[in-house]
Amino acid sequence: MLTILFDGIAYGMLLFVLACGLAVTLGLMNFVNLAHGAFAMAGGYCLVVLVNRYGVPFFAALPLAFLFSAVLGFVLERTLYVHVYRKPHLDQVLFTIGLVFMSVAGVDYVMGSGQVFARLPSWLEGQFQVFGVGLGRYRLLIIVICGLLTIALQLILSNTRFGSRLRASVDDARVARGLGINVSGVFALTFAFGSGLAGLGGALGVEILGLDPTFPLKYMIYFLIVVTVGGTSSITGPFLASLLLGIGDVAGKYYVPTLGAFVIYTIMIVVLIWRPQGLFARGAAR
Amino acid sequence: MSRTSRIGAIQDRLAARSRWHVLEIAFWLAALSTYYLLPGKHLILTEIAILALFALSLDLILGYAGIISLGHAAFFGFGAYVAGLLAVHGIITEPLLALLASGLAAMLLGFVTSFLVLRGSDLTRIMVTLGVALVLRELANRNGWLTGGADGLQGVEIKPLLGLFRFDMFGRTAYAYSLGVLFVLFLLARRIVNSPFGLSLQSIKGNPLRAAAVGIPVNRRLVAIYTIAAGYAGIAGALLTQTTAFASLDVFAFDRSADLLLVLIIGGTGYLYGGLIGALVFKLMQDYISALTPQYWPFWIGLLLVVIVLVGRERITSWTTPIRALASRLDWRADRRRAQLAPGSHP
Numbered sequence: 002m003l004t005i006l007f008d009g010i011a012y013g014m015l016l017f018v019l020a021c022g023l024a025v026t027l028g029l030m031n032f033v034n035l036a037h038g039a040f041a042m043a044g045g046y047c048l049v050v051l052v053n054r055y056g057v058p059f060f061a062a063l064p065l066a067f068l069f070s071a072v073l074g075f076v077l078e079r080t081l082y083v084h085v086y087r088k089p090h091l092d093q094v095l096f097t098i099g100l101v102f103m104s105v106a107g108v109d110y111v112m113g114s115g116q117v118f119a120r121l122p123s124w125l126e127g128q129f130q131v132f133g134v135g136l137g138r139y140r141l142l143i144i145v146i147c148g149l150l151t152i153a154l155q156l157i158l159s160n161t162r163f164g165s166r167l168r169a170s171v172d173d174a175r176v177a178r179g180l181g182i183n184v185s186g187v188f189a190l191t192f193a194f195g196s197g198l199a200g201l202g203g204a205l206g207v208e209i210l211g212l213d214p215t216f217p218l219k220y221m222i223y224f225l226i227v228v229t230v231g232g233t234s235s236i237t238g239p240f241l242a243s244l245l246l247g248i249g250d251v252a253g254k255y256y257v258p259t260l261g262a263f264v265i266y267t268i269m270i271v272v273l274i275w276r277p278q279g280l281f282a283r284g285a286a287r
Numbered sequence: 288m289s290r291t292s293r294i295g296a297i298q299d300r301l302a303a304r305s306r307w308h309v310l311e312i313a314f315w316l317a318a319l320s321t322y323y324l325l326p327g328k329h330l331i332l333t334e335i336a337i338l339a340l341f342a343l344s345l346d347l348i349l350g351y352a353g354i355i356s357l358g359h360a361a362f363f364g365f366g367a368y369v370a371g372l373l374a375v376h377g378i379i380t381e382p383l384l385a386l387l388a389s390g391l392a393a394m395l396l397g398f399v400t401s402f403l404v405l406r407g408s409d410l411t412r413i414m415v416t417l418g419v420a421l422v423l424r425e426l427a428n429r430n431g432w433l434t435g436g437a438d439g440l441q442g443v444e445i446k447p448l449l450g451l452f453r454f455d456m457f458g459r460t461a462y463a464y465s466l467g468v469l470f471v472l473f474l475l476a477r478r479i480v481n482s483p484f485g486l487s488l489q490s491i492k493g494n495p496l497r498a499a500a501v502g503i504p505v506n507r508r509l510v511a512i513y514t515i516a517a518g519y520a521g522i523a524g525a526l527l528t529q530t531t532a533f534a535s536l537d538v539f540a541f542d543r544s545a546d547l548l549l550v551l552i553i554g555g556t557g558y559l560y561g562g563l564i565g566a567l568v569f570k571l572m573q574d575y576i577s578a579l580t581p582q583y584w585p586f587w588i589g590l591l592l593v594v595i596v597l598v599g600r601e602r603i604t605s606w607t608t609p610i611r612a613l614a615s616r617l618d619w620r621a622d623r624r625r626a627q628l629a630p631g632s633h634p
Contacts, residue, residue: 027410033409033410033413081593081597084597085596085597088596089409090355090408090409090410090413091349091355091409091548092596092600093596094355094357094413094548095548095549095552095592095595095596096592096593096596096597098545098548098589098592099588099589099590099591099592099593099595099596100589100593101589102545102585102586102588102589102592103585103586103589103590103593104589105585105586105589106582106583106584106585106586106589107586109582109583110582110583110586114582218541222417222418222421225414225417226414229410229411229414263422263425263426263429266418266421266422266425267422269414269418270403270415270418270419270422273403273406273411273414273415273418274403274406274415
């Protein structure tokens with residue numbers, strides 16, 4: 002029972018790191034980025050290649066995966082995404098689906114279609130017992146890393162100049178622009194950072210979520226659930242939503258395996274009907 | 288200009304929209320001729336007809352009511368499974384009746400889920416439609432006793448059409464059947480979008496708030512068109528099952544919904560022929576590319592989507608503008624009407 006809770010929390014934390022970039026993108030530019038998972042996949046494959054092929058230590062490869070996805074996100078944002086912000090949602094959806102298809106087929110071509118694994122340091126494998134509860138070491142590591150990241154993100158958002166600019170831009174981009182905030186600059190940085198976080202999440206998740214070229218399609222719906230249930234106006238919303246989703250999914254798969262992923266889809270639809278702005282949102286900003 | 292003559296001009300314009308253009312007649316004659324002229328291509332032609340019907344269904348809600356759906360495969364798949372199950376269990380063995388029943392079942396599903404798409408923004412709609420398709424896929428996957436699960440629905444045996452025409456292995460009957468269904472449903476769709484009901488839908492797409500202000504019951508209209516479109520998609524799915532004698536989880540796949548959007552973007556939305564032309568172009572392209580690189584053809588589809596959006600959808604579909612211009616020029620009745628109107632009046 003506690004093990005399930007523990008696994009669920011680890012899973013949820015991971016989802017949060019994967020999806021929080023998407024929440025900011027959506028809240029800031031009202032932009033539907035279905036290709037967010039592609040950046041996570043990029044980070045994952047970056048880690049796998051570094052660790053397995055070049056023997057880079059696991060912990061050195063994690064920041065590199067972050068960097069790789071962040072740079073990728075920055076370049077794509079400046080070259081392609083900027084042209085799409087002002088277009089209608091239909092165009093944004095088509096554009097990002099196109100990117101997803103390209104990334105899926107491209108990775109398939111370069112890396113092969115099979116599932117890949119990264120070699121973990123041996124001391125991260127296995128479990129240890131705390132008061133009779135089996136805790137996976139790797140999952141504990143994920144909780145620690147993601148927990149620290151969450152706290153750091155919250156501090157950045159609430160205490161730094163960049164954070165306040167970002168919040169101002171999310172609340173009202175027009176007024177923020179009028180006050181002299183370089184909204185598109187803020188956005189480019191945030192997009193890159195969000196993509197980097199997705200990459201880091203993807204890298205951390207290789208062991209738990211599995212990694213194959215269909216990753217962006219498979220997890221797209223999870224990211225979207227986190228964002229829609231959590232709302233896009235803060236990071237606490239998506240955080241709680243991720244935890245809920247993680248625990249719900251793990252528990253659902255454990256207790257009622259016949260229903261499978263059915264539970265969370267239903268929950269998502271119900272939440273969307275009940276509160277279209279998200280469970281934890283402050284109400285409609287737009 | 289007097290009031291009555293202005294009303295008369297508007298009536299003329301509205302009536303002109305629903306007249307048959309010469310090019311439309313030519314289009315359908317060309318479609319009919321493929322049955323006789325391309326006997327070796329009936330299998331892919333059947334696929335094109337089914338995809339065209341499916342795209343027509345999406346055009347009804349996207350092009351005319353402005354609802355973005357990323358889960359239209361839900362109804363397609365539902366219709367496919369209903370048709371398959373009806374045949375497997377021998378409940379309705381006559382294909383045409385089974386087709387109707389599948390369409391009605393999909394309409395029912397569309398009616399129930401339509402209330403989900405009424406609320407919220409584009410994003411919420413995308414999510415809800417996607418979610419509905421996923422839920423259905425998961426249901427079909429988990430209830431293997433009914434649907435065959437991941438193996439697909441086996442043992443579908445389709446009885447002769449109307450008790451007369453057997454489905455042969457060259458797909459002659461299948462193609463004639465699909466094309467016939469497509470044509471009939473197209474006529475119906477054409478009637479629908481040119482009716483006052485269709486016009487009110489377009490005003491909702493233009494501006495829901497104003498549409499409501501002039502007395503159009505926005506929600507009821509959206510529910511109605513969503514239900515109709517679901518029925519169309521269900522019939523398309525049922526056609527697929529009947530012509531291939533097989534239904535698998537693939538019918539609910541996300542790719543199917545995404546490809547469908549591409550089909551409609553290639554052909555253009557909001558004039559019904561977009562889905563048909565798009566389906567033709569898309570299938571030929573798919574056939575060509577997947578012959579070159581069977582595994583990686585999604586890459587090219589993705590590239591196409593990205594390029595289309597970056598270049599601009601309007602510019603992509605503008606290749607149909609000369610054809611449409613030609614169509615209106617060919618329409619001698621329109622010319623005559625224009626000549627009758629006094630100069631300076633609204634054309």
